[in-house]
Amino acid sequence: DAGVIQSPRHEVTEMGQEVTLRCKPISGHDYLFWYRQTMMRGLELLIYFNNNVPIDDSGMPEDRFSAKMPNASFSTLKIQPSEPRDSAVYFCASSLYSTGSTFGSGTRLTVV
Amino acid sequence: EDQVTQSPEALRLQEGESSSLNCSYTVSGLRGLFWYRQDPGKGPEFLFTLYSAGEEKEKERLKATLTKKESFLHITAPKPEDSATYLCAVGGQAGTALIFGKGTTLSVSS
Numbered sequence: 001d002a003g004v005i006q007s008p009r010h011e012v013t014e015m016g017q018e019v020t021l022r023c024k025p026i027s028g029h030d031y032l033f034w035y036r037q038t039m040m041r042g043l044e045l046l047i048y049f050n051n052n053v054p055i056d057d058s059g060m061p062e063d064r065f066s067a068k069m070p071n072a073s074f075s076t077l078k079i080q081p082s083e084p085r086d087s088a089v090y091f092c093a094s095s096l097y098s099t100g101s102t103f104g105s106g107t108r109l110t111v112v
Numbered sequence: 113e114d115q116v117t118q119s120p121e122a123l124r125l126q127e128g129e130s131s132s133l134n135c136s137y138t139v140s141g142l143r144g145l146f147w148y149r150q151d152p153g154k155g156p157e158f159l160f161t162l163y164s165a166g167e168e169k170e171k172e173r174l175k176a177t178l179t180k181k182e183s184f185l186h187i188t189a190p191k192p193e194d195s196a197t198y199l200c201a202v203g204g205q206a207g208t209a210l211i212f213g214k215g216t217t218l219s220v221s222s
Contacts, residue, residue, distance in 0.1 A: 091156075
């Protein structure tokens with residue numbers, strides 16, 4: 001298995017633009033998580049899905065953030081409109097019910 | 113509220129100088145305590161899961177232990193390649209996501 005695959009690896013965009021981050025989880029995993037990591041706040045959970053259904057989105061900072069999981073092999077995290085304070089590394093991770101999550105390599109987002 | 117606190121924030125060791133990292137937690141119904149290693153520019157890499165007090169897991173120079181309130185990651189005779197940020201996370205009630213601490217950044221010099 002190729003692991004959790006995220007794209008793009010790096011994204012630089014202008015304030016106000018729409019940004020879409022993509023994730024392909026490990027086949028067979030039933031949980032998918034989106035995290036954001038910054039120096040100040042560490043690793044923060046944004047939203048997670050179980051069997052493609054959103055379970056907890058209380059970590060999504062504002063209505064500008066949205067996430068979808070249309071099928072078991074694909075998820076997106078969208079920011080519209082983007083702001084400089086959204087600059088961070090965004091990780092996708094997947095897992096089976098009670099096992100340790102496997103993380104992707106992350107997307108480094110810079111909003112200028 | 114479930115919470116995870118790691119200490120120290122940063123630790124510098126000489127090669128061969130053993131030490132321990134601490135992870136203190138409060139969680140309702142511990143489902144598991146997880147240790148991860150994160151190298152610069154990469155995603156966290158899973159190391160261990162501990163489920164009950166008294167449990168221990170080992171991998172090369174690393175040993176993780178668990179009590180009812182904290183976990184320790186012991187590093188024996190570290191090498192420069194052990195330099196990384198070590199993250200601790202707890203799983204609470206069934207079906208909830210992991211809660212991560214802010215990590216301990218370990219630097220091992222030769």
